[in-house]
Amino acid sequence: MIHNHQDASAIDPVCGMTVDPAHAAGSYEHAGQTYYFCNASCLNRFKADPARYTKPKASTGSQKDPVCGMDVEPSDAAGMVEHAGQTYYFCSDHCVKKFKADPDRYMGTSASGPAHHQQDSTRPGGQAHVEYTCPMDPEVHQQGPGACPKCGMALEPAAITTPTTRTEYTCPMHPEIVRSEPGQCPICGMALEPRTVTAEEVNPELVDMTRRFWISMGLTAPILVLMISEMLPGQPLQHVLSQQALIWVQFALATPVVLWAGWPIFQRAWASIVNRHLNMFTLIGLGTGAAYLYSVATALFPGFFPESFRGHGGDIAVYFEPAAVIVTLVLLGQVLELRARSKTSSALKALLGLAPRTARVVRADGREEDVPLEQVQVGDRVRVRPGEKLPVDGVVQEGTSLVDESMITGEPIPVEKTPRQKVAGGTVNGTGSFIMQAEKVGSQTLLAQIVRMVSEA
Numbered sequence: 345m346i347h348n349h350q351d352a353s354a355i356d357p358v359c360g361m362t363v364d365p366a367h368a369a370g371s372y373e374h375a376g377q378t379y380y381f382c383n384a385s386c387l388n389r390f391k392a393d394p395a396r397y398t399k400p401k402a403s404t405g406s407q408k409d410p411v412c413g414m415d416v417e418p419s420d421a422a423g424m425v426e427h428a429g430q431t432y433y434f435c436s437d438h439c440v441k442k443f444k445a446d447p448d449r450y451m452g453t454s455a456s457g458p459a460h461h462q463q464d465s466t467r468p469g470g471q472a473h474v475e476y477t478c479p480m481d482p483e484v485h486q487q488g489p490g491a492c493p494k495c496g497m498a499l500e501p502a503a504i505t506t507p508t509t510r511t512e513y514t515c516p517m518h519p520e521i522v523r524s525e526p527g528q529c530p531i532c533g534m535a536l537e538p539r540t541v542t543a544e545e546v547n548p549e550l551v552d553m554t555r556r557f558w559i560s561m562g563l564t565a566p567i568l569v570l571m572i573s574e575m576l577p578g579q580p581l582q583h584v585l586s587q588q589a590l591i592w593v594q595f596a597l598a599t600p601v602v603l604w605a606g607w608p609i610f611q612r613a614w615a616s617i618v619n620r621h622l623n624m625f626t627l628i629g630l631g632t633g634a635a636y637l638y639s640v641a642t643a644l645f646p647g648f649f650p651e652s653f654r655g656h657g658g659d660i661a662v663y664f665e666p667a668a669v670i671v672t673l674v675l676l677g678q679v680l681e682l683r684a685r686s687k688t689s690s691a692l693k694a695l696l697g698l699a700p701r702t703a704r705v706v707r708a709d710g711r712e713e714d715v716p717l718e719q720v721q722v723g724d725r726v727r728v729r730p731g732e733k734l735p736v737d738g739v740v741q742e743g744t745s746l747v748d749e750s751m752i753t754g755e756p757i758p759v760e761k762t763p764r765q766k767v768a769g770g771t772v773n774g775t776g777s778f779i780m781q782a783e784k785v786g787s788q789t790l791l792a793q794i795v796r797m798v799s800e801a
Contacts, residue, residue, distance in 0.1 A: 354379075357397040358386035374398065385710040396420065407432075411439035437708055442721065477502040479685060480623070494621040496612030498549040500685075511538050550682040553608070557675040560605035563597045564668045570594060571665050587659050591643050598664035602636045606671035632670050635663035696795045698751060698770040703735035704728075706779060724782045728773045736769045737784035745776025752790065 354363045357379050365371070368380035370387040374394045381387040390397055397420065409416050410432050418424070421433035423440035427447045434440045476499035478484040478492035490499055513536035515521040515529035527536055570590060573581040585593070613629025616622050639662040642649060646660055653660050702714050706725040717735050720726065725741065728734055734747070746758035749771045758774050761767055767780055770791040786792065 356380065356382045356386050358389050383710065389709070409433065409435045409439055411442050436711075475502045476500060481621070491615070494616065494619050495623050495625060496608070496615040500689075513538050547682060547686050550679065550686055553675060553678045553682060556605040556608070557672065557679050560601045560668070560672045560675055563601050563605075564672045567594055567597050567665045567668050591662055591664075594662060594664040595640065595643050598636065598639075598668040601668040601671055602632060605675060606632060609671065609674055628670065628674055632667045635667040635670075638662075639664045639667070692795050692799055695798075696791065698733065699789070699791055700733045700735050718786070720782055720785050722782055722785055725779055726782055727777065727779050729777050730773060730775050732773050734767055734769050734771050734773060734780070736782045737789045738767060738780040738782045740765050740767060741779050741781050743776060743778030745778050746774035748772040748774065752794075 354365050354368070356363050358381065363369075363380045363382050365380050369383045370381045372379050372381070372387060372390055372394075374390075375398065379390065379397075381390065407416050407418060407421075411434065416433045416435050418433050422436045423434045425432050425434070425440060425443055425447075427443075432443060434443065474488065476486055476489055478495065478497055478499055480497055481492055481494045484492050484494060484499070485502065486499065491497065492499055513523045513526050515532065515534055515536055517534055518529055518531050521529050521531065521536070523536055526538070528534065529536060570581060570593065581590070609625055610629050610633065612623075612625035613633075616626045642653075642660040642662055649660055699717065701717055703717055703720045703724075704712055704727045705715050705720065706712050706727050712727055720736055726735060726738070728745070730745075740761050740763050742763065744760065744762045747761050747767055748758045749768065750756050751770055751772075752768055761778065766783075768791070769784075769789045784790070787796070
């Protein structure tokens with residue numbers, strides 16, 4: 345772009361950044377005009393081919409780089425690739441190489457941005473393509489959530505994902521003021537400051553089982569009172585209500601406990617029988633079901649049973665109380681188990697969250713760009729600044745620093761890292777700055793492997 349010396353700012357013709365001529369990294373005279381540059385790399389690229397950056401822009405309009413999402417003029421593109429009958433333009437050779445390595449990853453994203461900014465069903469956010477497994481039968485795997493075909497328990501994600509976070513705004517003077525949008529504190533008028541918090545994940549199965557447990561507990565307690573009253577001196581309740589009335593009271597209290605609160609137990613018992621994979625739900629379902637059905641039959645048709653079934657008073661014993669108590673205790677066990685698994689999952693996610701969410705990648709042309717951690721690939725050069733956490737595993741290429749590896753080794757003294765030494769993601773850099781080359785990313789990092797081994801254990 346052409347600029348006069350009177351202009352307050354200029355545009356770097358290579359990268360498009362705004363440059364103050366007084367503080368430009370360099371300038372170059374071409375065709376009677378002066379051009380200013382943000383860094384030496386842009387200046388050298390301009391000197392190599394000035395016509396490329398000074399010719400009029402084509403009228404075809406800018407295109408989206410399918411890898412990084414930057415706007416690229418086809419006439420100024422660093423490269424282009426034909427794939428599936430469509431032409432893609434790129435801002436740098438680095439993006440060209442990444443696209444050629446895996447075109448399908450970036451297909452269909454050039455119009456709306458890079459792949460990592462979309463809600464792609466292949467990502468963890470799209471549950472349809474996440475692998476789930478059963479906590480009781482770990483050999484069961486399927487794509488997407490659902491119930492275990494063997495035991496009926498709710499499936500859980502096989503891989504531990506990073507915890508979900510959200511941004512909220514709070515007042516530094518009045519921390520009790522929390523808002524979901526920026527604004528001013530209603531008390532002191534100060535601008536609210538953003539902070540990132542971890543969102544609490546709700547386990548729907550735990551919520552359902554907890555509700556069933558407390559309702560069944562409230563209905564089972566009176567049945568226990570009726571049972572204990574038979575052992576009290578004088579049997580006061582038995583003098584107030586007849587034996588038949590007591591049976592109907594137990595029936596009314598036990599029916600919702602067994603048929604509603606215990607319904608998931610019977611579903612899992614039936615699934616285990618159909619799949620010929622018997623487990624504890626099979627035994628519980630058969631036991632409580634038989635006790636309840638037998639008791640209902642004695643309450644409705646007492647005359648059908650022979651005298652050998654009757655007690656000393658001529659009454660037939662019912663088992664509403666054992667059926668309700670067993671269902672309630674099993675629900676309590678499910679609640680405790682689900683709560684323990686939920687806390688374990690939260691702890692593992694917190695461990696995985698020790699890795700930063702972004703990395704500062706050094707491009708081939710010298711540019712540094714902050715990108716989401718999911719975009720870092722093996723071979724990328726990453727700059728780690730003082731005080732930052734290392735995003736991935738790799739080897740130091742340039743610079744030296746002290747790295748706190750206590751998260752992995754337990755050693756409180758930082759370890760000096762020099763070129764050609766390996767570093768691990770999640771560890772904390774000290775006061776120095778260095779450039780590392782990524783060797784292991786994603787699920788292959790040491791931190792991810794530790795999380796996976798703990799999860800499997």
